[in-house]
Amino acid sequence: MLNRLALAFALFLPMPAMAAPMLLRPAQVFDGVDPAPHSGWQVLVDGEKIVAVGPALAVPDGAKTIDLPGATLMPGMIEGHGHLFLHPYNEVPWDDQVLHEALALRTARAVMQARATLLAGFTTERDLGTEGAGYADVGLRDAIAQGIVPGPRMIVATRAIVARGAYGPKGFEPGVSVPLGAEEVSGIDEIVRAARSQIAAGADVVKLYADYHYQRGEPSRPTLTQAEMAAAVAVAHDAGRIVAVHAVTAEGMRRAIAGGVDTIEHGDEGTAELFRAMHDKGIAYCPTLSAGDAIARYRGWDGKAPAPAGVAQSIAAFHLAMAAGTPICVGGDVGVFAHGTNARELEQMAAAGMAPPAVLIAATSGNARFFHLGDRLGRVKAGMLADLVAVTGDPTRDIGAVRHVVLVMKGGAVVLP
Secondary structure, three states, X not given: OHHHHHHHHHHOOOOOOOOOOEEEEEEEEOOOOOOOOEEOEEEEEEOOEEEEEEEOOOOOOOOEEEEEEEEEEEEOEEEEEEOOOOOOOOOOOHHHHHHHOOHHHHHHHHHHHHHHHHHOOEXXXXXXXXXXXXXXXXXXXXXXXXXXXXXXXXXXXXXXXXXXXXXXXXXXOOOOOOOOOOEEEOOHHHHHHHHHHHHHOOOOEEEEEXXXXXXXXOOOEEOOOHHHHHHHHHHHHHOOOEEEEEEOOHHHHHHHHHHOOOXXXXXXXXXXXXXXXXXXXXXXXXXXXXXXXXXXXXXXXXOOOOOOHHHHHHHHHHHHHHHHOOOEOOOOOEOOOOOOXXXXXXXXXXXXXXXHHHHHHHHHHHXXXXXXXXXXXXXXXXXXXXXXXXXXXXXXXXXXXXXXXEEEEEOOEEEEO
16 A cells, blocks of 8 residues: 555656766767777767767757867776875875874865866776775765765775784884774684675775785885685685785785785786786786885985886886786875876876876776776776766877866766866
8 A cells, every 4th residue: 555655646756857868079089998099989978878989970859969179088097096095195194194183084085085086087996995994985985876975986995904913003012002004814714704894894895915014114024824815815706806915025926926816006026927927817917106106206306317216116017017918907006195196197107118098998998807897887888887088188199188187977977077
């Protein structure tokens, strides 16, 4: 009876207005797969999806036309390694953000940083750890998905997982418990429990630290064992989640590769052999060149040659990965530097020798594939979600054009201008 009454009442309610189809007419379309842009192509969007792509499309009755002269239309870019709950280290050091900034403050800032990310043309972000902000990324992801606040589609890692004693903040009396930037584990049982707990709390991706420094001033050393990482990978894959691993050292990378992870972040000490092994296993490499560049600049480097040792090492590893044909993920470790300037990583990769079209493919269809989103994101193709960005100029010739965003569409809704 109640169901009949509800139906009868609903018949008298006004139906929500359907958005009119939109025809986007740029100078050219970069489709996320073909290195060459398609001059004269148009894109028809209806609802949240792309319904047609090509030259001289028929315009449906009532469609709205958006002309984008001189612009390249491309898939929404995907940030592969970000931390929306961090802000630049030259504003507040990492330790102080974790120890002294209130969760409400960090969350409010993350909301604004999510908006800046979206307006910069990054319509999806893989956020790899809240760095002491607990599970707040789950709430932010859901608030964005529900339309409460603007931001990119989020893939979240929640707390991340580290070996006991191998993360920060550090330097306190051993008997005093201080907030930490990640969840500590020791042994297979604990890492399995942590991975399952984080997934149960909403993690889309499991983030592990294969290495780190135990005390200040010490170099990074392997921390999690290969067996521990393999156990976490098994749990994550059983739950349909991918595994991202912070690994700077060669041995940390070797253990992560053997453990069957999905992406390796940083990889500064990677060797030709390790990058070939990643290629053979289809493990993507996220070099985060911009993080090292930003930190070096905070310490006084002016960007001129010779580059500091850390910057040079990161670029050398990137060259080895490209030579090995390792799948390249685009992610800058944004949060170390300002959100909304995510394009910095694309520029760094191009400056280090990666052709602009290859950078763009990596930042769109490549990242979508690595993050298991390739069936709906990363390409300008009929049937895909209408996450689209228009930039002035031709980013396949000048990667810096991605900074000049004139239109952002997410799920068929125009969010800029």
